[in-house]
Amino acid sequence: MSSTPAPSSLDPAIAARLKRGADGLFPAVAQQYDTGEVLMLGWMDDEALHRTLTTGRCTYWSRSRQEYWVKGDTSGHVQHVKSVALDCDADTVLVKVDQVGAACHTGTRTCFDTDVLPLGQ
Template sequence: MTTTLDPAIAARLKRDSAGLVAAVVQDDETGQVLMLGWMDDEALHRTLTTGRVTFWSRSRQEYWRKGDTSGHVQHVRGVALDCDGDALLVRVEQVGPACHTGTRSCFEAGGDLGAVVGTSAGETR
Protein backbone atom coordinates (compact mmCIF):
# COMPACT_ATOMS: atom_id res chain seq x y z
CA MET A 1 0.00 0.00 0.00
CA THR A 2 1.30 3.43 -0.88
CA THR A 3 1.10 5.79 2.06
CA THR A 4 0.14 9.41 1.85
CA LEU A 5 1.91 10.37 5.09
CA ASP A 6 3.41 13.84 4.85
CA PRO A 7 7.03 13.31 3.71
CA ALA A 8 8.27 15.81 6.34
CA ILE A 9 6.71 13.67 9.09
CA ALA A 10 7.86 10.39 7.52
CA ALA A 11 11.45 11.68 7.40
CA ARG A 12 11.44 12.25 11.17
CA LEU A 13 10.36 8.68 12.06
CA LYS A 14 12.86 6.03 13.14
CA ARG A 15 11.14 2.74 12.50
CA ASP A 16 12.07 -0.73 13.75
CA SER A 17 13.08 -3.49 11.34
CA ALA A 18 9.40 -4.15 10.57
CA GLY A 19 8.80 -0.49 9.70
CA LEU A 20 6.89 0.22 12.92
CA VAL A 21 6.96 2.91 15.59
CA ALA A 22 5.64 2.41 19.14
CA ALA A 23 2.54 4.49 19.89
CA VAL A 24 1.81 5.18 23.57
CA VAL A 25 -1.85 6.10 24.02
CA GLN A 26 -2.68 8.52 26.84
CA ASP A 27 -5.99 9.88 28.12
CA ASP A 28 -5.93 13.56 27.15
CA GLU A 29 -7.96 14.66 30.18
CA THR A 30 -6.39 12.61 33.00
CA GLY A 31 -2.92 11.85 31.64
CA GLN A 32 -3.39 8.12 32.36
CA VAL A 33 -1.42 5.85 30.03
CA LEU A 34 -3.99 3.58 28.43
CA MET A 35 -2.15 1.25 26.08
CA LEU A 36 0.69 0.70 23.64
CA GLY A 37 0.16 -0.03 19.97
CA TRP A 38 2.25 -0.07 16.80
CA MET A 39 1.99 2.16 13.76
CA ASP A 40 3.54 2.17 10.33
CA ASP A 41 3.39 5.21 8.05
CA GLU A 42 -0.11 4.38 6.80
CA ALA A 43 -1.53 3.83 10.31
CA LEU A 44 -0.06 7.16 11.41
CA HIS A 45 -1.48 8.88 8.32
CA ARG A 46 -4.94 7.45 9.07
CA THR A 47 -4.65 8.50 12.72
CA LEU A 48 -3.66 12.05 11.80
CA THR A 49 -6.35 12.49 9.14
CA THR A 50 -9.42 10.62 10.41
CA GLY A 51 -9.51 11.60 14.09
CA ARG A 52 -9.57 7.92 15.14
CA VAL A 53 -6.53 5.93 16.24
CA THR A 54 -5.40 3.28 13.76
CA PHE A 55 -2.78 0.64 14.57
CA TRP A 56 -0.92 -2.07 12.69
CA SER A 57 -1.56 -5.49 14.21
CA ARG A 58 1.70 -7.42 14.36
CA SER A 59 -0.12 -10.71 14.97
CA ARG A 60 -2.85 -10.35 12.33
CA GLN A 61 -0.74 -8.33 9.87
CA GLU A 62 -3.55 -5.86 9.23
CA TYR A 63 -4.75 -2.40 10.19
CA TRP A 64 -7.26 -2.00 12.97
CA ARG A 65 -9.06 0.92 14.56
CA LYS A 66 -9.63 0.84 18.28
CA GLY A 67 -13.34 0.46 18.94
CA ASP A 68 -14.53 -0.84 15.58
CA THR A 69 -15.78 -4.05 17.18
CA SER A 70 -16.04 -3.07 20.87
CA GLY A 71 -17.39 0.46 20.50
CA HIS A 72 -14.59 1.68 22.80
CA VAL A 73 -13.24 4.24 20.37
CA GLN A 74 -10.30 6.56 20.76
CA HIS A 75 -10.82 10.10 19.43
CA VAL A 76 -7.48 11.74 18.65
CA ARG A 77 -6.78 14.97 20.54
CA GLY A 78 -3.08 15.24 19.64
CA VAL A 79 -0.05 13.32 18.41
CA ALA A 80 3.56 14.06 19.40
CA LEU A 81 6.86 12.51 18.33
CA ASP A 82 9.59 11.90 20.91
CA CYS A 83 13.05 13.44 20.60
CA ASP A 84 14.55 10.30 19.02
CA GLY A 85 11.74 9.87 16.49
CA ASP A 86 11.11 6.28 17.56
CA ALA A 87 7.96 6.68 19.66
CA LEU A 88 4.67 8.51 19.38
CA LEU A 89 2.46 9.89 22.14
CA VAL A 90 -1.18 9.80 21.06
CA ARG A 91 -3.49 11.79 23.32
CA VAL A 92 -7.10 10.63 23.07
CA GLU A 93 -10.59 10.96 24.38
CA GLN A 94 -11.24 7.33 25.34
CA VAL A 95 -14.79 6.00 25.14
CA GLY A 96 -15.14 3.08 27.57
CA PRO A 97 -12.24 0.82 28.52
CA ALA A 98 -9.06 0.91 26.43
CA CYS A 99 -8.00 -2.66 27.18
CA HIS A 100 -9.56 -5.71 25.55
CA THR A 101 -9.82 -7.22 29.07
CA GLY A 102 -12.36 -4.55 30.02
CA THR A 103 -10.11 -2.39 32.22
CA ARG A 104 -9.61 1.32 31.62
CA SER A 105 -5.88 0.83 30.97
CA CYS A 106 -3.92 -2.16 29.68
CA PHE A 107 -1.45 -1.42 32.47
CA GLU A 108 -4.15 -2.05 35.10
CA ALA A 109 -4.84 -5.40 33.47
CA GLY A 110 -1.16 -6.36 33.40
CA GLY A 111 -0.68 -5.63 37.09
CA ASP A 112 2.02 -4.05 39.20
CA LEU A 113 5.36 -5.85 39.11
CA GLY A 114 6.17 -4.80 42.66
CA ALA A 115 9.22 -2.64 42.00
CA VAL A 116 10.41 -0.80 45.08
CA VAL A 117 10.77 2.85 44.16
CA GLY A 118 13.68 4.73 45.67
CA THR A 119 16.08 1.86 46.36
CA SER A 120 19.29 0.92 44.62
CA ALA A 121 19.95 -2.49 43.09
CA GLY A 122 20.62 -5.00 45.83
CA GLU A 123 19.31 -2.75 48.58
CA THR A 124 16.46 -4.06 50.71
CA ARG A 125 13.90 -2.23 52.74
Protein backbone atom coordinates (compact mmCIF):
# COMPACT_ATOMS: atom_id res chain seq x y z
CA MET A 1 0.00 0.00 0.00
CA SER A 2 1.07 3.53 -0.46
CA SER A 3 2.14 5.56 2.54
CA THR A 4 -1.03 7.64 2.30
CA PRO A 5 -4.19 5.62 2.78
CA ALA A 6 -6.86 5.76 0.14
CA PRO A 7 -9.84 7.92 1.04
CA SER A 8 -12.55 5.87 2.65
CA SER A 9 -16.21 6.25 3.42
CA LEU A 10 -15.87 4.18 6.60
CA ASP A 11 -17.88 5.65 9.45
CA PRO A 12 -15.47 8.08 11.20
CA ALA A 13 -16.50 6.72 14.61
CA ILE A 14 -15.38 3.23 13.59
CA ALA A 15 -12.24 4.54 11.88
CA ALA A 16 -11.26 6.44 15.04
CA ARG A 17 -11.36 3.22 17.06
CA LEU A 18 -9.30 1.05 14.69
CA LYS A 19 -5.65 0.35 15.40
CA ARG A 20 -3.72 -0.35 12.22
CA GLY A 21 -0.23 -1.56 11.44
CA ALA A 22 2.37 0.77 9.92
CA ASP A 23 1.05 -0.28 6.50
CA GLY A 24 -2.51 0.82 7.40
CA LEU A 25 -3.76 -2.77 7.59
CA PHE A 26 -5.36 -4.90 10.27
CA PRO A 27 -6.13 -8.64 10.31
CA ALA A 28 -9.60 -9.91 9.47
CA VAL A 29 -10.48 -13.41 10.64
CA ALA A 30 -13.26 -15.09 8.67
CA GLN A 31 -15.36 -17.58 10.65
CA GLN A 32 -18.31 -19.72 9.55
CA TYR A 33 -21.23 -18.08 11.35
CA ASP A 34 -23.18 -21.20 12.31
CA THR A 35 -20.42 -23.71 13.15
CA GLY A 36 -17.68 -21.45 14.49
CA GLU A 37 -15.15 -22.97 12.06
CA VAL A 38 -12.23 -20.60 11.45
CA LEU A 39 -11.90 -20.30 7.69
CA MET A 40 -9.12 -17.87 6.84
CA LEU A 41 -7.21 -14.74 7.72
CA GLY A 42 -7.11 -11.79 5.37
CA TRP A 43 -6.03 -8.16 5.60
CA MET A 44 -8.21 -5.07 5.50
CA ASP A 45 -7.81 -1.33 5.57
CA ASP A 46 -10.55 1.21 6.25
CA GLU A 47 -11.90 1.05 2.71
CA ALA A 48 -11.97 -2.77 2.64
CA LEU A 49 -13.90 -2.75 5.92
CA HIS A 50 -16.30 -0.12 4.56
CA ARG A 51 -16.93 -2.22 1.45
CA THR A 52 -17.44 -5.34 3.56
CA LEU A 53 -19.95 -3.58 5.83
CA THR A 54 -21.91 -1.99 3.00
CA THR A 55 -21.96 -4.76 0.38
CA GLY A 56 -22.38 -7.82 2.60
CA ARG A 57 -19.44 -9.49 0.81
CA CYS A 58 -15.93 -9.74 2.26
CA THR A 59 -13.44 -7.36 0.67
CA TYR A 60 -9.77 -7.75 1.52
CA TRP A 61 -6.52 -5.98 0.62
CA SER A 62 -4.06 -8.19 -1.24
CA ARG A 63 -0.58 -7.43 0.07
CA SER A 64 1.03 -9.28 -2.84
CA ARG A 65 -1.05 -7.72 -5.63
CA GLN A 66 -1.53 -4.35 -3.89
CA GLU A 67 -5.23 -4.25 -4.71
CA TYR A 68 -8.66 -4.91 -3.23
CA TRP A 69 -10.29 -8.27 -3.86
CA VAL A 70 -13.76 -9.50 -3.09
CA LYS A 71 -13.75 -13.10 -1.89
CA GLY A 72 -15.39 -15.26 -4.51
CA ASP A 73 -15.35 -12.86 -7.47
CA THR A 74 -13.07 -15.15 -9.45
CA SER A 75 -13.52 -18.51 -7.67
CA GLY A 76 -17.23 -18.38 -6.92
CA HIS A 77 -16.38 -19.21 -3.28
CA VAL A 78 -18.29 -16.26 -1.87
CA GLN A 79 -18.38 -15.11 1.74
CA HIS A 80 -21.80 -13.69 2.68
CA VAL A 81 -21.28 -11.47 5.73
CA LYS A 82 -23.50 -12.18 8.74
CA SER A 83 -21.73 -9.93 11.28
CA VAL A 84 -18.52 -7.99 11.87
CA ALA A 85 -16.99 -7.33 15.29
CA LEU A 86 -13.91 -5.53 16.55
CA ASP A 87 -11.77 -7.34 19.11
CA CYS A 88 -11.15 -5.79 22.55
CA ASP A 89 -8.04 -3.91 21.32
CA ALA A 90 -9.72 -2.74 18.08
CA ASP A 91 -6.79 -4.11 16.06
CA THR A 92 -8.51 -7.16 14.52
CA VAL A 93 -11.95 -7.79 13.07
CA LEU A 94 -13.93 -11.01 13.22
CA VAL A 95 -16.13 -11.45 10.18
CA LYS A 96 -18.78 -14.12 10.60
CA VAL A 97 -19.75 -15.37 7.17
CA ASP A 98 -21.72 -17.97 5.32
CA GLN A 99 -18.96 -19.50 3.19
CA VAL A 100 -19.90 -20.90 -0.22
CA GLY A 101 -17.39 -23.60 -1.21
CA ALA A 102 -13.73 -23.50 -0.23
CA ALA A 103 -12.35 -20.58 1.77
CA CYS A 104 -8.69 -21.40 1.08
CA HIS A 105 -6.99 -20.56 -2.22
CA THR A 106 -5.71 -24.18 -2.27
CA GLY A 107 -9.29 -25.42 -2.64
CA THR A 108 -9.80 -26.67 0.92
CA ARG A 109 -12.67 -25.61 3.15
CA THR A 110 -10.40 -23.78 5.60
CA CYS A 111 -6.83 -22.51 5.52
CA PHE A 112 -6.20 -24.23 8.86
CA ASP A 113 -6.87 -27.90 8.19
CA THR A 114 -3.83 -29.20 6.31
CA ASP A 115 -0.87 -28.55 8.60
CA VAL A 116 -1.87 -29.26 12.20
CA LEU A 117 1.21 -29.05 14.40
CA PRO A 118 1.94 -31.68 17.09
CA LEU A 119 1.50 -30.71 20.73
CA GLY A 120 3.73 -31.72 23.62
CA GLN A 121 6.93 -32.00 21.59
